[in-house]
Amino acid sequence: MAEEGQQTQGSTGDTGQGGGEANWYDSIADEALKGNETLKTYDSVESLAKAHLTVQAEAAALKKQIEDSKPVVPETPEAYELPTKFEGMPDDIATELSQSMAKVAHAAGLSKEQAAKAYDALMAYELQELKDAAAAIQKQVAETEAALKKEYGDKYAETMNNAFLRCSQIAGKVGIKSEDFKAFLDDTGIGDNPTFIKFAISLADLISPDHFARNAAGDTRGKSAAEVLYPSMSK
Numbered sequence: 001m002a003e004e005g006q007q008t009q010g011s012t013g014d015t016g017q018g019g020g021e022a023n024w025y026d027s028i029a030d031e032a033l034k035g036n037e038t039l040k041t042y043d044s045v046e047s048l049a050k051a052h053l054t055v056q057a058e059a060a061a062l063k064k065q066i067e068d069s070k071p072v073v074p075e076t077p078e079a080y081e082l083p084t085k086f087e088g089m090p091d092d093i094a095t096e097l098s099q100s101m102a103k104v105a106h107a108a109g110l111s112k113e114q115a116a117k118a119y120d121a122l123m124a125y126e127l128q129e130l131k132d133a134a135a136a137i138q139k140q141v142a143e144t145e146a147a148l149k150k151e152y153g154d155k156y157a158e159t160m161n162n163a164f165l166r167c168s169q170i171a172g173k174v175g176i177k178s179e180d181f182k183a184f185l186d187d188t189g190i191g192d193n194p195t196f197i198k199f200a201i202s203l204a205d206l207i208s209p210d211h212f213a214r215n216a217a218g219d220t221r222g223k224s225a226a227e228v229l230y231p232s233m234s235k
Contacts, residue, residue, distance in 0.1 A: 071111030077102035080115045086123045089130065097126060137192065144194035148201075163200035166207055 024045050028034040042048040074080055080102045084095040101122055105115035149156045164182075171181040185191030 071109065071114060073109050074106065074112060077106040080105055080112055082115065082119045086127065089123065089127050093126070093130075094123070097123060137189065140194055141192045144197060148197070159201055159204070160197075163197070163204040166204040167200050170203075 023040070024043075025034055025036075025039050028039075033039065039048065042051065077099070082098045082102050084098045085091055086094040086097075098119065101115065101119045105118060110118065148159070152159045168178040168181050172178065176184075182191075190196050
């Protein structure tokens with residue numbers, strides 16, 4: 001039994017000596033830790049332990065949040081399963097853009113959700129580009145048609161038909177059927193190109209019977225279209 005008057009150290013570190021109260025960190029052997037100002041903000045080992053566990057829990061939660069936010073990247077570009085059709089866009093163009101977007105998304109490490117959003121934005125942009133280009137072409141075609149109608153008047157339709165006929169005849173000389181030639185002009189849009197239209201009209205006039213009659217003195221009568229257009233090649 002302790003002698004009367006002798007005091008034992010309590011949970012707060014009270015030694016009873018000199019009526020003072022010792023701090024818990026005073027018993028730390030490491031002088032660097034003992035003088036640490038951060039440790040001095042804790043009033044007991046218990047509060048320090050609680051703070052440590054709280055920091056550990058917050059760090060674990062932050063780590064999980066970061067891991068959960070990482071995108072799950074599909075193993076292959078095909079696994080993104082991006083649509084190959086987009087309303088208002090030709091299927092072949094939509095398919096090509098879809099495949100390209102999947103490759104880019106995979107290389108960039110995007111998730112399916114991120115790739116889908118990027119795909120929608122890309123397709124909307126490309127579709128608008130196509131619409132703008134088509135509008136510009138239609139405007140140019142309309143302006144060219146108006147100019148030709150003004151120039152040829154009532155003979156506009158006849159002039160256009162004659163131009164196509166002469167071009168088709170030339171195409172036939174190299175084995176291209178008339179319907180195939182027309183499909184080529186329509187599918188590529190060349191048939192609506194103002195430059196081609198002007199060329200076709202000039203060509204039709206150049207190899208027309210009237211032209212041959214007017215240029216009989218030049219000995220072009222009876223010559224083929226190729227001989228008229230490329231006289232040096234027939235030599």
